Amino acid sequence: MKKIKIFDPAMCCSTGVCGTSFDPELPRVASVVSFLKQKNYPIERFNLTSEPQRFVENKTVQEALAKNPEGLPFTLVDGVIVQQGTYLSNQAFAEVTGISEDQFPASGEAPKPKIRLTIE
Template identity: 40%
Template sequence: MQPGATGQDLSPNATLHREAPGARVRVFDPALCCSSGVCGPEPDAALIRFAADLDWLRSSGVPAQRHNLGQDPGPFAAEPLVRRRLGTRGMGCLPMVLVDGEVLTEGRYPTRAELEARLAEQARRTRGKDTATSGEVMP
């Protein structure tokens, strides 16, 4: 049988989504003219890399939202954790990336490896909760 003949998506991205099915990523950017990193006279390599990593996450089926303080300030006020960190650290805490409401990074963008590691950790937690509530014994 050829890969994919079962109708399953066998790509690494599909595996990521299956392993962390409920994961959600939220990015709180400082005020930026654009999130791609290619605007202005000198492109920002970190923004370009991170934009590609978010595209990768989305193509994996992991919901990822991005909020720009200059264009979309409402979510900054509505998210208690972000609001508290802004109150204590000021703008130095941005960018802040949350995975399922927990801080992954603040003051910098995470690497793809950090995103993968946190999503794998979330998947282990989810599997542990599912196993604990199903009455099965965890290994």
């Protein structure tokens, strides 16, 4: 399996719903990442605001930011930047992961949990 790492620009959260302007790509990507994690696919997502050390530790990201400080988000597959400035489409995620695109959640639709929780 190819390992995917997404390095997001500074923002309040991964869905962007609490920001001043709404980007529909953010909830879509959050849904795809959640879906892939449920499938035990090796994917990680880092936010510059909450995890700056991850950006510092990754030499590829450091070099890309030095060349283009406005280039985030970066998507790395097996350590190589395959997309910058925008997020992978569902079709591109399907190509990288080998999972059929029609299995991915619809835009912004979070995958349903497998176990129902009851809070008392």
